[in-house]
Amino acid sequence: MIKAFPKRFQVLLIGAFLALIVDEMSAATVSLGWNANPEPNIAGYRVYYGTAAAPFANLIDVGLPTATIINLENGVTYTFAVTPYNTSGVESAYSQPVSYTVGSPQVIPQAVLHNVSDRAFVETGEGVMIGGFIVDGIVGKKMAIRALGPSLADAGVSEALADPFLQIVDSSGAVVASNDTWKVPGQELSAFGLVPTDAREAALVTTMQPGAYSAIVSGQGGSTGVALFELYDLDAGTGRIANVSTRSLVGAGDKVLIGGFIIGGTTGTPVIIRGIGPSLIANGIVEALLDPRLDVYDSNGALMVSNDNWRTDQESSIAETGLTPADDREAAIVSTLAPGAYSAVIQAATGGSGVALFEIYALNK
Numbered sequence: 001m002i003k004a005f006p007k008r009f010q011v012l013l014i015g016a017f018l019a020l021i022v023d024e025m026s027a028a029t030v031s032l033g034w035n036a037n038p039e040p041n042i043a044g045y046r047v048y049y050g051t052a053a054a055p056f057a058n059l060i061d062v063g064l065p066t067a068t069i070i071n072l073e074n075g076v077t078y079t080f081a082v083t084p085y086n087t088s089g090v091e092s093a094y095s096q097p098v099s100y101t102v103g104s105p106q107v108i109p110q111a112v113l114h115n116v117s118d119r120a121f122v123e124t125g126e127g128v129m130i131g132g133f134i135v136d137g138i139v140g141k142k143m144a145i146r147a148l149g150p151s152l153a154d155a156g157v158s159e160a161l162a163d164p165f166l167q168i169v170d171s172s173g174a175v176v177a178s179n180d181t182w183k184v185p186g187q188e189l190s191a192f193g194l195v196p197t198d199a200r201e202a203a204l205v206t207t208m209q210p211g212a213y214s215a216i217v218s219g220q221g222g223s224t225g226v227a228l229f230e231l232y233d234l235d236a237g238t239g240r241i242a243n244v245s246t247r248s249l250v251g252a253g254d255k256v257l258i259g260g261f262i263i264g265g266t267t268g269t270p271v272i273i274r275g276i277g278p279s280l281i282a283n284g285i286v287e288a289l290l291d292p293r294l295d296v297y298d299s300n301g302a303l304m305v306s307n308d309n310w311r312t313d314q315e316s317s318i319a320e321t322g323l324t325p326a327d328d329r330e331a332a333i334v335s336t337l338a339p340g341a342y343s344a345v346i347q348a349a350t351g352g353s354g355v356a357l358f359e360i361y362a363l364n365k
Contacts, residue, residue: 028072028102030080034095036065037084048094049080051237052110052265056081056094075139076237077101077108104138112269112362113241115262117230119152120248121255122161124222126285126355130247131215131229135208137239144194146182146203147217148228151196158254161225166202167216176213179204180220192234210239226254236264243361247280250289250346251353257346259358268336269362272321275307275331275346276357282326289354292346294331299341307331308349323361334363 032047047067048056056079060067072078078101081094101108122129135141145168149161168177182189182196182203189195189203196203202217217227233241250257263269273296277289295306307313310325310332317334318324325332331346346356 028074029068029070030072030078030100032067032069032080032082034065034082039084039086041086041088042084043087043089044085046083046085046091047080048083049078051076051078055079055097055266072102073237074103075101075137075239077110079110101138108137108239109362110236110240110265112263112265113244113261113360114233114236114264115231115260116241116244116360117228117260118246118248118358119157119226119228119258119260120246121159121225121251122164122217122219122227123224123249124218126287127224127249129217129227129229131217131231132212132243132245132247133215133231133241134212134243135210135239136242137210139238140207140209141239141241142205142207142234143241144189144192144203144205144230144232144234145215146194146196146201146228146230146232147179147215148196148198148201148230149219149225150198150200152226152228154197157226159225161217161219161227162223163200163220164202164227165218165220166204167218168204168206168208169214169216171212176208177204177206192232194232205234240362243359245357245359247355247357249287249353250292250348250356252348255353257356257358259344259346259360260341261344261360262341263337263339265339268338270334270336271363272318272323272359272361273333273335273344274310274323274325274357274359274361275344276325276359277327277354278329279326280355280357285355287354289346289348289356290352291329291349292331292356293349294333295345295347296333296335297343297345301343304342305333305335307333321361321363 044063050057081097085091147164147166149164152160179202188205275292275294277292280288293308
């Protein structure tokens, strides 16, 4: 039986014997309660807990079926599990875990989109590259954002953007950060091993408060060419990058839109990936890609799944996410992806060119 804790907010995980009790007056302290094991030779219990990066890195040993853990960090999501052990030292498997985000009335799921990169051809006007992302949580998240161009030529990419310019814009349209040549904030970039190889490339390290943002990559002096937008989550324990999108011009050859992403965590993560085109017209994009096709590849370059028109495959699964595309010609894929690196390629299904939007949403709510 789980004991009652008066004047406290109690979160129970249905089907498990572990209860999480959060003291509303001290959110950095949690108490755990669970059913005592009925075996007569139980010697004690071990409480394991940690963050997304190391779920059970910490351990406390208790003799009774309750425990109090203090000094937790605000905004960080912790996972807890309990094991009983007997007088012979034999320990059970973990209980079903429970999670708590310190200072939040709801659990912020673990961060899984640790690194996202998008390669596209940068034009002017509607053809600039726009990378959108949502920071989910209650405290700021530290991240690195880069816009690469010249170094792509060394990797064999023709028509690389010679001098990229990077701007970060918040949901009101205000510019909150910008960079032309990375060497201005170079010290922080060096600390994380993210220094670009060419001085003309743009990069910065910043802490973004929860909310929606856009990263705009353009060419200095109206120049055009292939560029790479990258976002690195530098603090997986605090909040998460819940959604990333990139809008750019799609054409043939090197002018396709390539979205790369890394799935973190320790288990499979459900995601929805979308290739949007025709519905952009309603948002004022005149030269929208009318029939996008979406291909997803694994880290070995093997094609995993493709979609042209979203209703032809997985229609019910896509509808269940609440993220159905607005036009039947648009593409979408729902999949549970194991931790690792992936690429999504958006191109024209029937030829032609136009502006398209690549999106990935983590569905671990």
